[in-house]
Amino acid sequence: MAERRFGVGYALAPKKQASFIQATLVNLASERGIDLIRIDMDKPLIEQGPFDCVLHKLYGEDWRLQLKEFSLQNPQALIIDSPESIEQLHNRISMLQVATELEIKCETASFGIPKQTVVYDAKIVSASYLESEGLKFPVIAKPLVADGSAKSHKMLLVFNKDGLTKLKPPIVLQEFVNHGAVIFKVYVVGDYVKCVKRKSLPDVTEENLGKLESYLSFSQVSNLNTCEKNDDKYYKLMNLDDAELPPLSFLTDIARGLRRATKLHLFNFDLIRDNRVGNRYLIIDINYFPGYAKMPNYESVMTDFFWDVLNQNDKGFESLQKVSCEKEVRMLVGNKGYGEDEGTLPVSPLKREEKENTIQV
């Protein structure tokens, strides 16, 4: 009898497609009977296929309706993941809310999220407002919306009250927690969990706080390439190898808890170790369908995942969510373009900004 083959349609932005859909992945999946097929965005989704599974990282009302229609006509097809589940991650408050609801029992480590508050009106922000919210300098201002646009990654590290004048609400003001300049990126692919270390922002000491400019703007600091980092004297001083990874069972429990709470299969979360408390970890960010191609052996991890879900071996929770669009959901998203506001910065401007506002170490 001929081997059963599966079709996995993918709908990804061009940059994502270029990084994720590599020949090594396509070939390995094909050897296991899984055909990765590009979905043509110029044609209606329902006219394409057949697909046993639709893998996507696209947003917007039109795409959501297309998925709904496809799902109604193909009730057996799996949608990874449902737009409603993904949407929780498009707002930096609802994103971390799920993490506060987890109960993780671990004797050697604890976890939580940094103190934070949401600001819709720049006029209310002052040093005394920060204090009333339990925050003190330095704080990080993050765009409330996290929709993958360049703008949604633009952060301000604010050192004093003068820096507060630069805020562009709606934003989340979050305590900056010293963490030894290392973040742990924990990739989750169904049951699979992989933690890698990346360089992060340097610690800010009380002493330096007084000497610094009022703010530092930055974007996607953990994604700066090695060459950019090597130019900087701070990064030359530190060695990522020195940082100890959090216990794997602890990370696996958090990952499983987040999977259950979000009903997502493909995401990563950024974790920092709070320097003030021994073995306390804080989740600062959760990203849908992150850059898996940077994960060691991503081809076999992804192929195993596809095989498991297509053969319904996905443990952890009962079944994949079908797209349910009964309730109207307001998508907090725009397009993935690079519409820069006047006075805002391009992706990864840390080097340029550091020349203006340098952290002393």
Ligand SMILES: O=P(O)(O)O[C@@H]1[C@@H](OP(=O)(O)O)[C@H](OP(=O)(O)O)[C@H](O)[C@H](OP(=O)(O)O)[C@H]1OP(=O)(O)O
């Ligand atoms: O492009 P990459 O490979 O750097 O992946 C980005 C992720 O990098 P990471 O895997 O964490 O190193 C990145 O994660 P961070 O911002 O580094 O936390 C995001 O997940 C980003 O997606 P979006 O812009 O938020 O929609 C991801 O971008 P997209 O590829 O989804 O556009």
Ligand SMILES: Nc1ncnc2c1ncn2[C@@H]1O[C@H](COP(=O)(O)OP(=O)(O)O)[C@@H](O)[C@H]1O
């Ligand atoms: N509360 C925090 N304390 C210290 N550093 C932080 C904090 N939040 C974010 N960072 C740093 O800023 C970077 C970007 O923040 P993040 O929330 O991960 O945004 P993005 O979605 O753009 O990745 C992180 O990778 C980390 O280096």
Ligand SMILES: [Mg+2]
């Ligand atoms: Mg991040």
Ligand SMILES: [Mg+2]
């Ligand atoms: Mg993010």
